[in-house]
Structures are given as structure tokens and as C-alpha cells.
Amino acid sequence: MAGKILVTGNSVRPELLQPLTEAGYKVENPTDLLSEQDLAAALEDADAYLFGGDEYASGTAIAKAKDLKVVAFLGVGYESFMDATAITSRGVRITNTPGTLTDSVAEFTIAQLLAARRQLVNYANRYRRGERGFEVKQTDVRGHPIGIVGLGAIGTRIAEILAVGLRAEVKYFSRTRKPRVEQALTLEYMELSDLASQVEALIIMVPGNETTHGLIDHSVLSRCNPGTLLVNTARPDIVDRQALDQALEDDLVSVAAFDGFYEEGEGDSLISKYSDDRLIVTGHIASLTSDARDGMAIKAVGSILNILQSGTDQYIVNG
Amino acid sequence: MAGKILVTGNSVRPELLQPLTEAGYKVENPTDLLSEQDLAAALEDADAYLFGGDEYASGTAIAKAKDLKVVAFLGVGYESFMDATAITSRGVRITNTPGTLTDSVAEFTIAQLLAARRQLVNYANRYRRGERGFEVKQTDVRGHPIGIVGLGAIGTRIAEILAVGLRAEVKYFSRTRKPRVEQALTLEYMELSDLASQVEALIIMVPGNETTHGLIDHSVLSRCNPGTLLVNTARPDIVDRQALDQALEDDLVSVAAFDGFYEEGEGDSLISKYSDDRLIVTGHIASLTSDARDGMAIKAVGSILNILQSGTDQYIVNG
Numbered sequence: 001m002a003g004k005i006l007v008t009g010n011s012v013r014p015e016l017l018q019p020l021t022e023a024g025y026k027v028e029n030p031t032d033l034l035s036e037q038d039l040a041a042a043l044e045d046a047d048a049y050l051f052g053g054d055e056y057a058s059g060t061a062i063a064k065a066k067d068l069k070v071v072a073f074l075g076v077g078y079e080s081f082m083d084a085t086a087i088t089s090r091g092v093r094i095t096n097t098p099g100t101l102t103d104s105v106a107e108f109t110i111a112q113l114l115a116a117r118r119q120l121v122n123y124a125n126r127y128r129r130g131e132r133g134f135e136v137k138q139t140d141v142r143g144h145p146i147g148i149v150g151l152g153a154i155g156t157r158i159a160e161i162l163a164v165g166l167r168a169e170v171k172y173f174s175r176t177r178k179p180r181v182e183q184a185l186t187l188e189y190m191e192l193s194d195l196a197s198q199v200e201a202l203i204i205m206v207p208g209n210e211t212t213h214g215l216i217d218h219s220v221l222s223r224c225n226p227g228t229l230l231v232n233t234a235r236p237d238i239v240d241r242q243a244l245d246q247a248l249e250d251d252l253v254s255v256a257a258f259d260g261f262y263e264e265g266e267g268d269s270l271i272s273k274y275s276d277d278r279l280i281v282t283g284h285i286a287s288l289t290s291d292a293r294d295g296m297a298i299k300a301v302g303s304i305l306n307i308l309q310s311g312t313d314q315y316i317v318n319g
Numbered sequence: 320m321a322g323k324i325l326v327t328g329n330s331v332r333p334e335l336l337q338p339l340t341e342a343g344y345k346v347e348n349p350t351d352l353l354s355e356q357d358l359a360a361a362l363e364d365a366d367a368y369l370f371g372g373d374e375y376a377s378g379t380a381i382a383k384a385k386d387l388k389v390v391a392f393l394g395v396g397y398e399s400f401m402d403a404t405a406i407t408s409r410g411v412r413i414t415n416t417p418g419t420l421t422d423s424v425a426e427f428t429i430a431q432l433l434a435a436r437r438q439l440v441n442y443a444n445r446y447r448r449g450e451r452g453f454e455v456k457q458t459d460v461r462g463h464p465i466g467i468v469g470l471g472a473i474g475t476r477i478a479e480i481l482a483v484g485l486r487a488e489v490k491y492f493s494r495t496r497k498p499r500v501e502q503a504l505t506l507e508y509m510e511l512s513d514l515a516s517q518v519e520a521l522i523i524m525v526p527g528n529e530t531t532h533g534l535i536d537h538s539v540l541s542r543c544n545p546g547t548l549l550v551n552t553a554r555p556d557i558v559d560r561q562a563l564d565q566a567l568e569d570d571l572v573s574v575a576a577f578d579g580f581y582e583e584g585e586g587d588s589l590i591s592k593y594s595d596d597r598l599i600v601t602g603h604i605a606s607l608t609s610d611a612r613d614g615m616a617i618k619a620v621g622s623i624l625n626i627l628q629s630g631t632d633q634y635i636v637n638g
Contacts (some may be wrong), residue, residue, distance in 0.1 A: 103459045127600045282439065
């Protein structure tokens with residue numbers, strides 16, 4: 001008997017779990033949010049755990065999971081969803097699904113950039129309110145300097161759409177310079193504060209961690225030319241909240257677009273201060289496509305089968 | 320003495336008129352809307368007329384314009400702004416400025432497409448209202464079939480951004496097939512109703528005239544698969560209003576994005592029937608960038624100088 005696989009959450013389409021049942025496993029997919037106690041019970045006889053919900057996998061929750069060999073996390077940033085130390089100390093592998101969000105997030109970032117550039121949200125809302133008329137304050141993207149902070153997989157894809165498709169003049173800053181991407185896409189490398197001073201739009205796409213927290217601060221934003229667009233579809237607090245407020249007030253940043261925002265309360269005061277022609281915020285939806293979700297599920301299912309069948313997989317993150 | 324040039328409207332930056340003053344002409348630029356009488360007076364001693372305002376140039380207005388050699392229209396569709404027959408019968412050349420809007424309109428169309436695809440307007444407004452949470456109903460553009468109706472300069476540029484930048488699978492219908500563009504961008508040609516049935520988004524980019532009026536009617540929209548996006552940044556009435564209403568009601572069209580809409584009243588009823596997750600309308604702003612406006616002004620100024628100095632120009636539209 002092959003055993004049981006626990007799948008949590010409701011975002012994995014049943015068809016994508018077929019390889020698991022075909023391999024002889026019994027798949028259990030409770031879609032409601034699991035309490036620590038329910039999770040512990042569900043894991044007790046599980047060989048694998050596809051983490052697709054909003055639960056927290058504590059040390060207690062996995063303490064009795066005697067058959068568990070792998071926790072396959074749906075997404076990249078698993079750390080805040082589980083006690084990785086406790087899981088690792090039990091010899092359980094953790095995997096994640098990098099790369100599956102690349103197009104989804106890159107395309108959404110371009111959507112935010114173009115919407116900010118052309119005042120799409122504001123004009124759509126104005127039309128609904130019966131307001132007509134306009135001002136020529138907008139510019140094309142083609143031939144104009146756009147800056148990207150961070151040239152990982154998503155940043156590179158954003159650069160490609162901008163350089164090859166929209167024919168912008170793309171400049172970037174990255175902790176490590178990327179000469180090959182630079183050459184292939186004709187990008188120009190510059191230091192962060194120089195970048196801020198030489199572009200009409202600044203796109204933030206670095207991972208959220210201690211070194212990037214507040215990376216875009218007053219010293220960076222004060223270098224922007226009046227009317228610069230700021231697009232942050234990465235973690236909100238990479239941009240210092242007070243520096244953002246100041247730059248919006250001084251009109252150095254004319255429009256800011258965020259996907260996900262500061263903690264409630266803190267964020268709310270900026271939302272009420274700046275209207276939809278200055279600040280566009282969406283609720284962390286950049287990776288929210290069926291393509292990205294399916295890609296993650298396919299990858300997680302593959303990792304589970306690899307580990308159960310051969311003990312190893314390329315997406316193991318804990319050693 | 321070289322004479323006078325009348326420039327109307329307020330969208331031409333003074334710097335761009337310098338070639339005219341440098342050639343010795345006196346430039347007069349009243350920025351307020353001119354009455355027929357005021358226009359007649361201003362044209363009486365004008366050698367050229369750069370039409371950049373919202374006035375109407377009637378036969379009466381030009382009747383006493385004895386020195387007038389050229390009316391340079393800022394834009395493409397001059398017909399509804401002047402009595403072209405009266406102007407032509409006086410031996411006055413009319414020019415327009417094709418091609419200058421290409422990038423501006425193409426980029427705005429991509430903005431509308433991505434906004435519709437990712438529910439950007441709706442999610443931005445929901446965030447402002449304090450509503451969180453989301454559903455996975457969105458998809459990437461990469462690898463998905465997108466259709467373009469009309470492959471003129473703007474349609475071709477849209478196809479290029481989609482195919483080369485966003486890596487969509489681009490299909491098109493056009494009155495005349497374009498084998499060279501087709502091959503260069505790897506597009507697939509199909510008949511209009513087939514196109515509607517085989518794409519996830521339909522982009523309308525044909526000129527507005529009698530043959531395209533109502534081109535996208537019930538017979539086309541009824542072929543759409545449920546959930547198709549419709550993006551019309553061309554003239555609104557290329558899409559039959561009742562067919563649109565029906566397709567939205569049946570959810571064959573899940574989201575429609577228009578730039579410019581049906582006549583007041585007619586349009587208003589659709590606006591109140593469908594909210595911002597189904598219908599996004601902006602007020603004819605696709606060509607509203609300084610790049611496009613500057614490009615037009617530079618072209619119009621060039622045409623005026625050509626005609627005044629040599630009697631001819633490549634942008635003459637009346638013979």
C-alpha cells in the first residue's frame with residue numbers, strides 16, 4: 001500500500017493531482033483552513049504534504065507525522081508558513097516552486113506600469129462619474145528611460161518585455177551585475193541612486209528580506225526627477241513608507257503603484273491621502289493567474305513523487 | 320515679408336513652432352476656441368493654418384482667406400472639422416499627420432488589455448474600499464491566443480508588442496492579408512468569425528467608417544467562447560452596442576474595455592448596468608501623450624513649410 005498524501009487549500013485543480021493517485025497514493029484534500037490540531041491529525045498517517053493552504057505548520061502539528069517524507073510548499077517564500085527547523089530536524093524534506101510566477105508577476109508589473117503611465121484607473125473612474133476632458137501629461141513608453149531595481153528571473157522578464165516589446169530604454173541596478181542579460185537585451189547598468197535620477201519610471205523587483213527592507217529610502221527617492229513613476233510589485237516595505245509619502249508630497253513621484261501594501265492603518269493613511277491618480281494599490285494579486293497556480297501545482301506534485309520514489313529532488317530547500 | 324501663420328488650440332508647444340518663425344513667418348496662436356467670425360478674421364491675412372483646436376472651419380470662415388495656401392490638420396480624421404470641399408475648391412491644400420499616434424495608441428491598447436485581463440481597475444478600487452481577498456480567475460498572456468481585428472500601422476504595432484514582447488499566440492483578421500508582417504511576427508490569419516471563436520481576447524483596431532460601422536456584431540460576438548475579453552480602442556460604434564450588451568449578459572464577453580464610448584445616454588445605460596469588473600471605459604485618451612502630440616506638431620509644421628516653399632508635400636490629402 002502506497003500511503004496517503006495530504007493536500008491543503010483550494011487552489012490546486014483535481015486534474016493536477018492525478019499523477020499522485022495514478023502512482024497509487026490516496027489523496028486527501030481538505031479545502032477549509034486547518035487548525036493546528038486538525039493538521040496534526042491529518043498528517044499523522046501522511047507520507048507527503050502538499051502545502052497549498054493558509055495554515056501554519058508548527059512543530060506540534062508535525063510531531064506525530066511518523067511517515068512524513070516531504071512538505072512541498074506551493075510558492076516560494078515558505079518560511080513564514082512553517083517551522084522549518086522543526087521539520088528539518090525530523091529529516092523531512094521541504095521543497096518549493098521557484099520560477100512558476102515569473103510571467104504572471106512580470107505581466108502584472110507591466111500592467112501596473114502602463115496603467116500608472118496612462119492614468120488608466122483614474123480615467124476609467126472619471127468616466128464612470130460622468131467626468132469628461134483630459135490633460136496631455138502622459139508620455140509613451142517607447143524610447144523613454146525605464147529603470148528596474150533587481151534583475152532576477154522576474155526582473156529579467158520585465159526588462160525583456162520593455163526592451164524587446166515596448167522598445168523602452170531599459171536601465172537597471174542589481175546587487176550583482178548581469179553582463180549576459182545586459183548585452184542580450186541592451187540594458188544599461190547603473191548604481192541605484194544614479195538609476196533613480198535617470199529614469200521616468202522605477203520598477204522594484206527584489207526579494208523581500210532584511211537587506212532589501214527599506215532599500216528604496218529617502219536617499220534614493222530624493223534623486224528622482226519630478227514626475228517619476230514608482231512601481232513596486234515586490235514586497236511593500238522594500239520602499240520606505242515615509243520616504244514614499246515625502247516623494248509623493250514633493251511630486252518627485254507622481255504616481256506610485258503597489259501590489260500589496262503596508263500594514264493596515266499605516267497603509268490606510270496613505271490611501272486616503274492620495275487619490276487614484278497618485279496611488280494605485282492592488283491586494284497582492286500579481287501571481288494570481290491559473291497559469292502560475294497550475295505551474296506551482298505541477299512542480300509540487302513532481303517533487304513529491306521524486307522524493308517518495310527516489311528520495312531526492314531539485315527543489316529541496318533544506319539541504 | 321513672409322506673412323502670417325495661424326495656429327489654433329493649446330496643444331502645440333511653442334518650441335515646436337520655432338521653424339516657422341525662423342523661416343520669417345509671424346506666428347499667431349490664439350488658444351481659446353474660435354467662433355466662425357473670429358476664425359474668418361484671423362484667416363484673412365494668413366498664409367497657412369495649423370488646425371490644432373476644436374473649431375469648425377466652414378466655407379464662410381475661409382471665404383476671405385485670400386493668401387491661404389495650406390490647412391495643416393493636427394491628427395488624421397480631419398473631415399468632421401472642416402468643409403473640405405469648400406477649402407479644396409479655393410485651391411488650398413489640406414494635410415494631416417498619419418503615423419504619429421501609432422505607439423501611443425498601441426501602448427494604450429496593451430494597457431487596456433492587461434488591465435482587463437488582470438482586473439486591475441476593479442482590484443484597485445476594491446483595495447480603496449477596504450475590500451481584500453481574491454479569486455483565481457485570471458490568466459497570463461504568454462502562450463495564450465489573442466486576436467487582432469485590423470492590421471494597419473497600429474494593429475501591427477500591437478501585434479509586435481504581443482508576439483515579441485509578451486509572447487502571446489497572436490492571430491488576426493484584416494480586409495487584406497499581410498503575408499510579410501504575418502511571417503515576421505509569426506501571426507496566424509483567420510476569418511473574422513473564426514478568430515472570435517479561437518482567442519481569449521479580441522482587440523479591435525480598424526478605422527471608423529461606413530464599412531466598419533457595426534463590424535463586430537452579434538454574428539461575431541456570439542462565436543466567442545465564454546470569458547472572452549473585448550478591447551476596442553478604435554471608434555466605439557465598430558462594435559454594435561446591442562450585440563455588446565448581449566455578449567456581456569451571456570458572459571461570452573467577460574470584460575470589455577473601450578476608449579471612447581457610445582453617445583451619451585446610450586452609453587450611460589451600459590455603464591450603470593455593468594460595473595468596473597465587466598466594463599472599463601476611458602474618454603478617448605489613447606493618443607493623449609506628449610510624444611504623439613509633438614510628433615503631430617512637427618509633421619504639421621514640416622508640411623506647412625514644404626507647401627509654402629515648394630507648393631508640395633507628402634501629406635496632402637486633397638489631391
